[in-house]
Amino acid sequence: MRVVVTGGAGYIGSHLVARLVEQGDEVTVVDNGRTGHPEALAPFAGVDWVALDVSERDALAALLRARGIQAVYHFAAWSLVAESMSDPLRYYRNNVAGTEALLSAMVAAGVRDCIFSSTAAVYGAAGLEPLTEDQPCAPTNPYGETKLAIERMLAWAWRAYGIRSVSLRYFNAAGAHDRWPIGEDHRPETHLLPTLLGHLARGEATPVSVYGTDYPTPDGTAIRDYIHVMDLAEVHVRALAWLQDQAGAYAFNVGSGCGYSVRDVIRTVERVTGRTLIVREGPRRPGDPPHLVAAIDAAGRELGWRPQHSDLEFIVDTAWAWHRAHPHGYDPV
Numbered sequence: 001m002r003v004v005v006t007g008g009a010g011y012i013g014s015h016l017v018a019r020l021v022e023q024g025d026e027v028t029v030v031d032n033g034r035t036g037h038p039e040a041l042a043p044f045a046g047v048d049w050v051a052l053d054v055s056e057r058d059a060l061a062a063l064l065r066a067r068g069i070q071a072v073y074h075f076a077a078w079s080l081v082a083e084s085m086s087d088p089l090r091y092y093r094n095n096v097a098g099t100e101a102l103l104s105a106m107v108a109a110g111v112r113d114c115i116f117s118s119t120a121a122v123y124g125a126a127g128l129e130p131l132t133e134d135q136p137c138a139p140t141n142p143y144g145e146t147k148l149a150i151e152r153m154l155a156w157a158w159r160a161y162g163i164r165s166v167s168l169r170y171f172n173a174a175g176a177h178d179r180w181p182i183g184e185d186h187r188p189e190t191h192l193l194p195t196l197l198g199h200l201a202r203g204e205a206t207p208v209s210v211y212g213t214d215y216p217t218p219d220g221t222a223i224r225d226y227i228h229v230m231d232l233a234e235v236h237v238r239a240l241a242w243l244q245d246q247a248g249a250y251a252f253n254v255g256s257g258c259g260y261s262v263r264d265v266i267r268t269v270e271r272v273t274g275r276t277l278i279v280r281e282g283p284r285r286p287g288d289p290p291h292l293v294a295a296i297d298a299a300g301r302e303l304g305w306r307p308q309h310s311d312l313e314f315i316v317d318t319a320w321a322w323h324r325a326h327p328h329g330y331d332p333v
């Protein structure tokens with residue numbers, strides 16, 4: 001297939017690029033390079049990176065037409081929760097207005113299919129566990145609001161223009177590729193695992209903060225669902241294949257369906273790396289739910305997808321291999 005991956009120079013997008021290259025797709029990456037890395041695409045010789053912002057509607061429409069693009073995987077977004085709280089309009093502009101421009105370009109060029117990177121943040125503080133797709137969405141931050149707004153935009157785009165879509169609500173993406181030299185490099189890094197592994201890889205004795213040790217969970221720390229980034233890449237491919245026989249706009253949770261506590265993660269990091277972390281316990285952070293685990297039956301049933309790589313040990317193992325080889329991330333400083 002001939003596909004566009006927006007945000008393909010980023011963490012998750014580059015892992016999808018690897019998967020698409022392996023199946024022989026013709027891949028064009030559209031990425032403005034603001035949080036992505038050229039090195040994340042360096043291993044993939046046949047992949048073309050077009051340095052374009054998704055808000056450039058006309059240039060995008062021309063590109064989609066010129067290359068005969070059949071489908072779009074849409075990852076391009078800002079995704080720092082705290083930053084979205086302090087500068088929400090920047091998030092509405094890039095995520096929501098950017099997607100409006102992308103969809104308009106798709107309509108103009110007659111491209112009908114879109115797989116969209118949504119997030120568990122659309123659920124907000126959440127209700128019942130494990131979380132199913134029919135639970136109410138009530139985001140607690142602008143980042144989650146922008147993703148929910150896009151899901152709704154996609155639903156209307158189906159009705160009005162016949163754009164078919166699958167929104168994949170990712171839980172915590174983690175790990176690195178086990179064969180290609182690509183991994184996780186956000187700046188600033190706000191995720192637990194790459195933060196810990198980055199410190200260890202650089203030999204820094206920075207204490208690890210654990211926010212909340214009095215949650216109603218077995219060890220008192222918060223529980224999250226970690227999904228290996230290669231499993232995430234796979235579900236995108238399955239979603240696009242499934243969409244070929246559908247009519248509408250759909251949303252699925254994509255997680256491992258398993259919960260690990262912060263202490264589980266710390267213990268696994270210590271075991272895999274053979275190092276000891278300095279742990280500092282602190283109070284809960286406002287708005288952090290105690291337990292967030294995905295129900296993944298719908299994706300299993302409809303898309304025929306099951307996580308294969310999301311055992312915590314394998315997640316940490318692959319991430320550690322990448323961090324050891326890239327202690328300062330993609331561009332050494």
Ligand SMILES: NC(=O)c1ccc[n+]([C@@H]2O[C@H](COP(=O)([O-])OP(=O)(O)OC[C@H]3O[C@@H](n4cnc5c(N)ncnc54)[C@H](O)[C@@H]3O)[C@@H](O)[C@H]2O)c1
Nearest residue numbers: 007010011012031032034035036053054076077079117173
């Ligand atoms: N990492 C996670 O755990 C996680 C969880 C839930 C959802 N998501 C979503 O998955 C997607 C990818 O996340 P990631 O962790 O790979 O992030 P990332 O920052 O590594 O990748 C995002 C990419 O999009 C590009 N980009 C941003 N705005 C753009 C624009 N207007 N035009 C063109 N390119 C643009 C960036 O340069 C970057 O390469 C995002 O939409 C994010 O919200 C991520």
